[in-house]
Amino acid sequence: MSDTFDIAIVGAGMAGASLAAALGGHASALLLEAEDRPGYHTTGRSAAFWQESYGGAGVQPLTTASGAFLRDHGFLTERNALTLARAGQEQRLEDFAARFAALGVGVELIGRAALTERVPGLREGWVLGALEPACSDIDVAGLHQHYLRAARQAGVELWTSARLETAEPAAGGWRLGLSGGRAARCRVLVNAAGAWADPVAGIAGAAPLGITPLRRTIAQLRTAPAPPSDLPVVFDIAETFYFKPESGRVWLCPHDETPSPPCDAAPEEIDVAVAIERFGAVVDWAVERVEHKWAGLRSFAPDRLPVYGFDPARPGFFWFAGQGGFGIQTAPAAADLAARLILGSGGGEVDPAPFAPSRFAGK
Numbered sequence: 001m002s003d004t005f006d007i008a009i010v011g012a013g014m015a016g017a018s019l020a021a022a023l024g025g026h027a028s029a030l031l032l033e034a035e036d037r038p039g040y041h042t043t044g045r046s047a048a049f050w051q052e053s054y055g056g057a058g059v060q061p062l063t064t065a066s067g068a069f070l071r072d073h074g075f076l077t078e079r080n081a082l083t084l085a086r087a088g089q090e091q092r093l094e095d096f097a098a099r100f101a102a103l104g105v106g107v108e109l110i111g112r113a114a115l116t117e118r119v120p121g122l123r124e125g126w127v128l129g130a131l132e133p134a135c136s137d138i139d140v141a142g143l144h145q146h147y148l149r150a151a152r153q154a155g156v157e158l159w160t161s162a163r164l165e166t167a168e169p170a171a172g173g174w175r176l177g178l179s180g181g182r183a184a185r186c187r188v189l190v191n192a193a194g195a196w197a198d199p200v201a202g203i204a205g206a207a208p209l210g211i212t213p214l215r216r217t218i219a220q221l222r223t224a225p226a227p228p229s230d231l232p233v234v235f236d237i238a239e240t241f242y243f244k245p246e247s248g249r250v251w252l253c254p255h256d257e258t259p260s261p262p263c264d265a266a267p268e269e270i271d272v273a274v275a276i277e278r279f280g281a282v283v284d285w286a287v288e289r290v291e292h293k294w295a296g297l298r299s300f301a302p303d304r305l306p307v308y309g310f311d312p313a314r315p316g317f318f319w320f321a322g323q324g325g326f327g328i329q330t331a332p333a334a335a336d337l338a339a340r341l342i343l344g345s346g347g348g349e350v351d352p353a354p355f356a357p358s359r360f361a362g363k
């Protein structure tokens with residue numbers, strides 16, 4: 001088995017796996033994962049929805065462009081999203097709806113009577129909603145496995161328990177030192193290390209971009225009544241919670257964003273308690289039990305847009321990082337965009353310019 005590749009990708013979460021699948025067949029590639037299995041960190045901890053407005057207007061082109069692939073391959077199941085406003089927040093919600101409608105996103109405003117049809121037990125005070133009918137659940141594990149399988153079939157090697165520890169420039173490329181004493185060489189080194197993106201840049205001698213991991217929590221609740229299976233993902237326009245139904249239970253998030261070092265993130269009791277308190281102000285359902293809870297790290301660049309492109313100061317070092325809270329729903333378009341940049345093939349549906357790491361140069 002050769003240890004020399006055109007491209008080595010650090011991180012086998014959704015980012016690294018999707019990019020490996022896009023590069024496979026066009027270049028020899030190695031996918032490196034520090035853990036003993038891919039998908040252990042943020043990719044395995046998401047809320048699993050595709051929503052075009054999520055992540056803001058700058059992310060929407062990537063989400064929208066990913067929709068056809070996800071739908072055509074059977075990874076989406078219709079869900080609907082509903083963003084709620086209390087009395088006094090109507091203008092904010094109307095601005096939100098107008099902003100995304102102008103971008104071509106299907107969004108319609110609905111009043112209190114229609115809200116209570118969709119969210120039984122909705123408390124008084126919630127007066128207006130923005131409905132996004134296209135919002136869907138994503139089969140995250142299925143999508144991740146699809147990419148890993150496609151990469152393998154295209155000849156990409158996956159090395160697990162292979163943490164990148166050193167990366168030295170060598171002969172127009174890189175000499176890589178991995179945990180366990182393994183080594184490899186590559187021409188292009190891709191940083192798809194999620195919460196570890198800045199430390200991995202440091203290993204390769206590239207300047208960090210200020211990509212910050214922020215912890216986010218989800219609690220799985222048993223409620224009475226159980227949520228209707230056709231309940232939308234329910235958000236509030238003030239961004240203090242969201243919840244959705246999952247197999248007769250509620251997945252509830254307090255919209256927390258607590259800065260964290262890169263780590264195996266764990267939920268804090270206080271975040272679960274805050275989530276339940278907020279939930280109780282939305283619907284009159286009793287919370288019978290917290291059945292399960294988890295947390296993951298969403299990693300953001302300073303402007304909260306992802307970072308896709310070659311480092312302007314470190315030849316052969318490519319950023320594929322900062323996927324924030326949208327790295328699943330944007331994966332198909334992001335991987336296509338990044339593969340085109342790496343292979344120099346041009347074209348593509350989404351303009352890469354807003355995501356270039358050079359936007360931070362000199363800051």
Ligand SMILES: Cc1cc2nc3c(=O)[nH]c(=O)nc-3n(C[C@H](O)[C@H](O)[C@H](O)COP(=O)(O)OP(=O)(O)OC[C@H]3O[C@@H](n4cnc5c(N)ncnc54)[C@H](O)[C@@H]3O)c2cc1C
Nearest residue numbers: 011013014015034042043047048049164194296327328329
């Ligand atoms: C609670 C929560 C809800 C979310 N909900 C959604 C949602 O509904 N929709 C959506 O689109 N997104 C959602 N997200 C965001 C989404 O999960 C992430 O954007 C996405 O998983 C990021 O994928 P990644 O591959 O960049 O990171 P990861 O999955 O964390 O993968 C990075 C990998 O790099 C590896 N690594 C790190 N350092 C090294 C090294 N030195 N050598 C080798 N390997 C290394 C790690 O072990 C890790 O496996 C959510 C996130 C959270 C936490």
